[in-house]
Amino acid sequence: MTKKLFAEFFGTFWLVFGGCGSAIFASQIAPASTGQMGILLVGVALAFGLTVLTMAYAVGHISGGHFNPAVSFGLFAGGRFSAKELVPYIVAQCVGAIAAAGALSFINGGVGDGSAGSFATNFYESAVYFGKSYSMQQAFMTEFLLTCFFLIIIMGATDKFANGKFAGIAIGLGLTLIHLISIPITNTSVNPARSLSQAVFVGGQAMSQLWLFWVAPILGAIVGGAIYKFLLQRTDEEVANA
Numbered sequence: 001m002t003k004k005l006f007a008e009f010f011g012t013f014w015l016v017f018g019g020c021g022s023a024i025f026a027s028q029i030a031p032a033s034t035g036q037m038g039i040l041l042v043g044v045a046l047a048f049g050l051t052v053l054t055m056a057y058a059v060g061h062i063s064g065g066h067f068n069p070a071v072s073f074g075l076f077a078g079g080r081f082s083a084k085e086l087v088p089y090i091v092a093q094c095v096g097a098i099a100a101a102g103a104l105s106f107i108n109g110g111v112g113d114g115s116a117g118s119f120a121t122n123f124y125e126s127a128v129y130f131g132k133s134y135s136m137q138q139a140f141m142t143e144f145l146l147t148c149f150f151l152i153i154i155m156g157a158t159d160k161f162a163n164g165k166f167a168g169i170a171i172g173l174g175l176t177l178i179h180l181i182s183i184p185i186t187n188t189s190v191n192p193a194r195s196l197s198q199a200v201f202v203g204g205q206a207m208s209q210l211w212l213f214w215v216a217p218i219l220g221a222i223v224g225g226a227i228y229k230f231l232l233q234r235t236d237e238e239v240a241n242a
Helices: 002-026 040-063 069-077 083-108 136-157 164-186 192-202 212-232 236-240
Strands: none
Touching: 002 040, 002 083, 002 192, 040 164, 069 083, 069 136, 069 192, 069 212, 083 192, 136 164, 136 212, 192 212
16 A cells, blocks of 8 residues: 555656646746747646656556546546545645645745746636636536546546556546646646645635635546446446447
């Protein structure tokens, strides 16, 4: 169990450090006057996907590669994870995420001005990108649906009847797509630990809105896990008779 928890700690650390770090340091790395635009939305989305892809292969065989409390809840709902391991996993994930945010804060020399989206925080009802804001209800629906489908991707890619060698690629690219969709809406959570880690250091609005980025992803993950288990997952008999 200890090795599993360390795997979740390091995996979640890498997710936050790599994903949020790309948003903080590299999204607009060069001044606009140079004509360079940094990695912007596409680059940040790819960075988050790459963190999960790389850690899925690095430590996924040790802990299952959750790196996300919502994923742990979803796999539990889908019958793939034990209830007794749920709390220890979530604690390890949150500690890893907060440690990564602390490292980012140190390297960055602080967390910015605390405005919506600063230090890669999640948000709703704030026009951070493209001059458009999304309501609490729209943000909730976005986080719910995307986490729901993320769990379907995870459970399908890791099904015993699937080609497990490519599971990490499917999951990593799935997370990339999720960020491409939702960075302009909420700065993309689908991961309560990732949201917590940034909000702890920024405080203010980020903390007051944090509840949504726990409730919506966890509910979405539970629904996604249940959908796969009861509507999509095939039995040995079904496969044998196919």
